Amino acid sequence: MRKTAIAVIAAAMTAVLATGCGGDPAGKDADGLTSVKVGIVPFTPNAVLFHAIEGGIFEKHGLKVSTVSAAAPTPIVAAMVSGQQQFGFVTTPVLLNVNAEGTAVKCVTPVDGQISKERDAxxxxxxxxxxxxxxxxxxxxxxxxxxxxxxxxxxxxxxxxxxxxxxxxxxxxxxxxxxxxxxxxxxxxxxxxxxxxxxxxxxxxxxxxxxxxxxWPGGTIYCYGATDRYLKENPDVAKKFRDAMIEAIEFGKNNEAEIKKTLEKYLKLSPEEAQKQILPTNYLPELNVASIGDIQNVMEQQGAIKKKVNPEDVVWTPQG
Known part of the structure; x- marks a missing residue:
């Protein structure tokens, strides 16, 4: 289970050493916006991110965000490590495993909030x-x-x-x-x-x-993360991304129908299908560190992690 992920990340690390990628290669556009790419697994909870793009929230925070789709989180991590993407969707088990194996990746922001106890997608x-x-x-x-x-x-x-x-x-x-x-x-x-x-x-x-x-009701089962290297080199960009996502999550709490509309464009759903989708969130824009530890304990019991890491070390907090 871990060997495939390790091999993918190792290949990405080789690419980093060969190219020297680490910061944001896109820089700023003519409007002064910093361009960043976000790796996603296309599914309903991304509606918050999609709204932040379509609703101008990222632009308001000085970012121009585009998405790149993948079938699973592991290739997204590899793309972040190689510098091809700056942020990306990662599930908590993948996050913990790559850190346990020595690839420092941290959660920057929730995807849509914490997992809801009442509804699950x-x-x-x-x-x-x-x-x-x-x-x-x-x-x-x-x-x-x-x-x-x-x-x-x-x-x-x-x-x-x-x-x-x-x-x-x-x-x-x-x-x-x-x-x-x-x-x-x-x-x-x-x-x-x-x-x-x-x-x-x-x-x-x-x-x-x-x-x-x-x-894990109320837990953090996935997040948008970034490599520790990118976060250290681009803390201002990371804070802008985090602040924009928090604003979008809080907007979604009382405007769910509006953010679901973005699923028509990004997931190719009909208007009726988009509105029927379940967003499995309580819309609390905080990362639940304790739940990350709880998930890690289950992984240890199942032999799904080589060694445990400190859950607080896999969550990024802006300085100042």
Missing amino acids: SALVASPKSGITDIKALTGRKVAVVQLSSINLIGAKKLAEEAGATNIEWVAIPFPQMPQALADGRVDGAVITSPYLETALAAGAKALAHPSSDL
């Missing part, structure tokens, strides 16, 4: 062809997750252990491919997120649990 579901109605029945079955070091895997494995399910075969499948894999019966279950979750449920998949909100 992701779920552990069973294929309509599997006949499975509870987690224990996943014993001996094949279950898809987006990446074999993801928050989805950590949470689903924890719930499976608590339910007494054993010998589950976990396989990596990108989110957009999961609905068809479930419908075809190529996998018996999946941990899938919006907008792909709604497609799977409409085709007959059965929701068994919501791992993230069931286990």
Whole structure:
């Protein structure tokens, strides 16, 4: 699980040494805005970021932000390490693992807030062809997750252990491919997120649990991060990015319909589909350090991390 991630990051480190990348290569444009690229895994919670772009919040803070899509967080980390992207989406397990392996990456801001206890955009579901109605029945079955070091895997494995399910075969499948894999019966279950979750449920998949909100309500299960090197070289840019995201998160609390409209453009959803999406957030723009430690404890129990790190060391705080 860790070897693939380590290999990807190691290759990125080689690129850094070869090119000398570290700061923001784009600099400022004609309008005096600092250009930055943000790596994302396209899914519903990015609506806050999309609104900050479309609504002019980043421009207000002196930034010109563009996004680059990836299938999972690990290649995003590699792109940040190589200097191709300045900020990027990272799940807490990936964040902890890359730091444990010596690549210093820190959370800069929440994606959309903390995970809501009442609503979750992701779920552990069973294929309509599997006949499975509870987690224990996943014993001996094949279950898809987006990446074999993801928050989805950590949470689903924890719930499976608590339910007494054993010998589950976990396989990596990108989110957009999961609905068809479930419908075809190529996998018996999946941990899938919006907008792909709604497609799977409409085709007959059965929701068994919501791992993230069931286990870590109010927690930080993912964030937008940056390398420690970039943060030390560009603290002003990082603060602008953080301040803009905080403003966008706080705006979203009372204007959810407006930020969902951005999903039409960025996720290619119809207006009706966009408004039906679940944003799994309490809209509190703080990183929950304690929850990062809780997730790390589960990872240690599962043998999913080589050594523990101090959760406070993986969260960036602006100075002054």
